[in-house]
Amino acid sequence: MRKPKVCILRTAGTNCDKETAFAFNKAGAKTQLVHINRFSSGEKSLGDYQILAIPGGFSYGDDLGAGKVLANELRFKLSDDLSKFVADGKLIIGICNGFQILVKSGLLPGNKRFKQEASLIINDSAKFEDRWVYLKSQAKCVWTKDLPEVIYLPVAHGEGKFVTKDKAVLGRLKKNGQIVFRYCDEEGRSRPYPYNPNGALENIAGICDETGRIFGLMPHPERHIEAHQHPRWTGKPPFDFARAKQVTSIGDGLQIFRNGVEFIRNNF
Amino acid sequence: MLYKIEITDKPGIFDAVGEGIKKDILDLGISSVKDVHFAQVYTLEGNISDGDLKQICEELLVDKIVQEYELISRPGLESNSRTNQDRVLKQGEHIIEVAYNPGVMDPVEESTLKGIRDLGIEGVESVRTAKKYLIKGKLPEGQLKTISEKLLYNKLIQHIVKPAGKGTVPFGDSPLTEHTYQFNLVTVDLLGASDKKLLELSKRGQLFLNLAEMRQIKDYFKKLGRNPTDCELETVAQTWSEHCYHKTFRGKIDYKEELLKPKIGTVPLARKKNEGGDSPCLRTTKKIDNLLKSTIMEVTKKLDKPWCVSVFKDNSGVIRFDDKYNVCFKVETHNHPSALEPFGGANTGVGGVIRDPLGTGLGAKPILNTDVFCFAPPKLPFSKVPQGSLHPKRVMKGVVSGVRDYGNKMGIPTINGAILFHEHFVGNPLVYCGTVGIMPKDKSFKKTNVGDLVVVVGGRTGRDGIHGATFSSGELTHESETISSGAVQIGNPIQEKKMADTILQARDKNLYSAITDCGAGGLSSAVGEMGAEMGVRVDLDKVPLKYSGLSYMEIWISESQERMVISVPKENIEELLAVFAGENVEASVIGEFTDTKKLELCYDGNLVCDLDMGFLHDGIPDIEKKAEFIQTRHIEPKANTAKNLTPYLTKLLSHYDICSKEWVIRQYDHEVQGGSVVKPLSGIVNDGPSDASVVKPVLDSKKGIIVSNGINFRYGFIDPYWMAASCIDEALRQIIAVGGSLKEVAVLDNFCWGNPDKPDRLGSLVRSAYGCYDIAKGFGVPFISGKDSLYNEYTVNGKSLAIPGTLLISAIAVMEDTDKAISMYAKESGDLIYVVGETADELGGSHYFDLFGAIGNNVPKVDVKKAKLIFEALSKASDKGLIRAMHDCSEGGIGVAAAEMAFSGGLGMELFLSEAPFKSDCFAPSGLAMTAGVRNDTILFSESNSRFIVEVSKKNQKQFEKALDGLPFGLLGCVSKSKEFKVYGLDGKICIAASLFDLKEAWQKPLRW
Incomplete structure (x- = not known):
């Protein structure tokens, strides 16, 4: 079968590139880790890929706010290529730092291209936190097809509190069905910290653009590809509300990557 | 403008x-x-x-x-x-x-x-x-x-920044402009110096060299008929420093010990006949030549494991992982810098140890970090903090932030650690940082060749960190913060991340022949080491600088972070430079490896250093140090006759050493790289204390790595020998507890001690090294690397505060099948709870005694033969899938271990102490639990080694008991449906009854910041 080509974008400080590649490979894609310098120098072309994945990490140390420097690099150096990529109906996913980059470059919510309308700011707890969260999927996003109502993924970030510029932006996100994931409890109810790990507005954990093809989220689907990554895989039901998996089964995150791969297979 | x-x-x-x-x-x-x-x-x-x-x-x-x-x-x-x-x-x-x-x-x-x-x-x-x-x-x-x-x-x-008056603008008073440097060769008059003058030169130059060493240097230059340059003298001081040369461990020691007797199981050093006779002490004396070689390294030599790939040679110890890969492990300390600037000290400590695997063989990819700290209690009154020291809470917060910043930004999961507390760490916190790396088998060795170019990659060189190596080879004083301020730095993890990314690319293209990191001593030790066998010439003016104004000597000894040195065959240089340039990493050719057997340094064409490699690396004079271990008897606390032990269990759970470290653990990304199998927190709501952590470094393989640690300085107050034994037992126990085995386990030693020039400090160090030797050999686990940090003392007003001699044993195990991993939390009501291993009256140094402010004397011992049988039997049982949960019994004994399992699983327990195998002393003949005079608190809280609490489902009862046939174990009770934790004492009456909520609250509260 034809394998969609995924570009896993790297730069100084990227650090979830290899496991993101592993997840896409497992989902049936062909992946390449590409340093952003290869695009700016013209050695590689974004047009050669069908999926752009911006993985987690601390691009340029997140020194000027998470994802900001790379977001600007995309806006000022690759905007034409990116616009074409999006116009061609291809897919973009940003995970954690990748989500921060998509939001700060204005690719998300994406209503006015390359204009920032939302942000991801320092957690209410004022510290980095690694913990597992329940997520309720709600939107008609390409990436979240066939997911169970509640899934379980880890977050690991210090700046994940989603906020919008104003109420109008939030209203539009709701109206257009762009809110893909909200933090919740194991039964899908909305609950405060630590269920909402960062104080995000309306428990928003991930959003997509109007087409549902550009998707960003704070949690790490690539860290729940296999059953043993679940924090309670060594337990057995009924002790685990989150449908503990048998060792041979898969993790909740894999379907997200499969959806991306399947979309490209069906449409390109 | x-x-x-x-x-x-x-x-x-x-x-x-x-x-x-x-x-x-x-x-x-x-x-x-x-x-x-x-x-x-x-x-x-x-x-x-x-x-x-x-x-x-x-x-x-x-x-x-x-x-x-x-x-x-x-x-x-x-x-x-x-x-x-x-x-x-x-x-x-x-x-x-x-x-x-x-x-x-x-x-x-x-x-x-x-x-x-x-x-x-x-x-x-x-x-x-x-x-x-x-x-x-x-x-x-x-x-x-x-x-x-x-x-x-x-x-x-x-x-x-100075406050500004109304309407004016406060600007930083630091000038942004730079200085320029004018070359001026400085020589030091050694030839004409008296002994007094020699010592003065050593002190004033912060060389930390003693008189014999200064004389040796003087003699060397006398033969050459000239005085040394400042650069030559510094180079020798760096190379001969305790930090780089480990002269205490490698030197001669005149050792004397006096042990209290007769206690059953008090093992004297069996290497010399006991001269004690009828006296109340067991006296032994011994001349030691190279403590490191005769204890730690001797274990490895004797065991001669085929899977040990490279030990005590490279920047970290290397063992086999599978047919394709090897893994390497190194643990370092960064105590002195962390005492002065906790964030920066811990930050660069992590940064430094990451470069060890990266500088091992031809470079290993870092896959996990482990961090262990010792602080003074966070609630210490400010009045008890000595002048020039920071408050322990600030130290702890700074250190945790420093580790979090570097580890997370490097994308290396921090998966294991421990934090312990004692007032004596107030001037001298301990910060141990460890990193495991993985590399292809064919990249595990290096060899620099004559004619290779010297290339420095990564960060630029600045004036930061000058004298770090020599500074950490002396005691801290309240003035250290001013005179040694140059030794303090902050790291730049992204610089290191991009350097690591590009180094591994260059490695896979076979572009260089050797690599090492720039750590303590900077270029001086990195280049000096690489060229030790042949010779090397470096043009110091070619080293890229952060700012102008550095002298040739500052360039040479600067400890600026995030730099590594590689040796590159000339024909590869262009391709190599392109790899680094491709990701904005600086790489500069600064010299060439030669066949002169000399270290030659030039600045703008002027020769500023011309030393024989032979003198530099083997010229250090032999020194004999005196060591003395005299065991003292500590006061035993009064017997606790309370019938209800619930409050004591609660207090133990709130003990800083035992309580939840979730506040720390969650700030570390412990899942990046995607290989997490057993996480540091586990339980029904993911917040219980895991024993060891398990990761899969190769995502599509089932093979795993288990990392654990053993540390307990409290036992060292009684006997450092048994402290070492207990640390090894604990580290190995944790590996067994997550489903591992002893088949392929290696250990690392890290000794943090006081000033080794004082005989009592060195004496306890020697005694603990012998503990390491006996017990590691007994278990069949080799040491593959280690490190010592001595001079952990803090002098205020002439009074010296030494830290408790603290040994950290870090263990790494290769796990065949990670699907068989086990976690520590209780799984299902009705399951059986066993205690495996014998409990003895060993409350000495326990946390229970600490509640009464006492140390006691019956320190936990290790019966290594029996322990090994227990460990192996449990490995087999977990391999067969007979175990649902297992928890290492350590700080706080059976009481704490069982309670942790219960509240982590959200399930109650009913336990009966009469079922626990008991004996009066580790080496005593086995006795009955009901032995007269044995108290409930002894069984509950004694910290005897080699014990586990194990949960087994009823259907596997027979098979499990058969697997442990002939070994000491007891069916303590079962997991219950209620949310109550109940323990019945030897008299059949309830001695502990508490709700899971209360126990968990007691455990979580102290460090819920």
């Missing part, structure tokens, strides 16, 4: 940084602060147009969604009137602005300059950042000072 930009959150946005500081101020006991607002400050230098400046602010520095900014130009130039009005402080408002000192690396500068270039803006020459705090509330001057000094800045690396 200078431009200053201040960025604050918009009104209505939650200021998380400000809120955090407000909480910290409250912790200081200052309650009058109503509000804290945080502002980020940037100072740009250059010629920037108004339009460009606006673009820099709005497109780069400010997050317009939530932030606003003020632009303040330099006074005397066109200034923004709105700004000046806003700057007037209202009554009860205070501003503290903290900026970096000149010469301190500001990691934000590089990214900001890059971001500005990406905007297409030229003309910005430099960027400095500062943090500004607006504090609202009535505060006397003294309190403001307390807040600044205790929370907001560290004068070693930062300063408070």
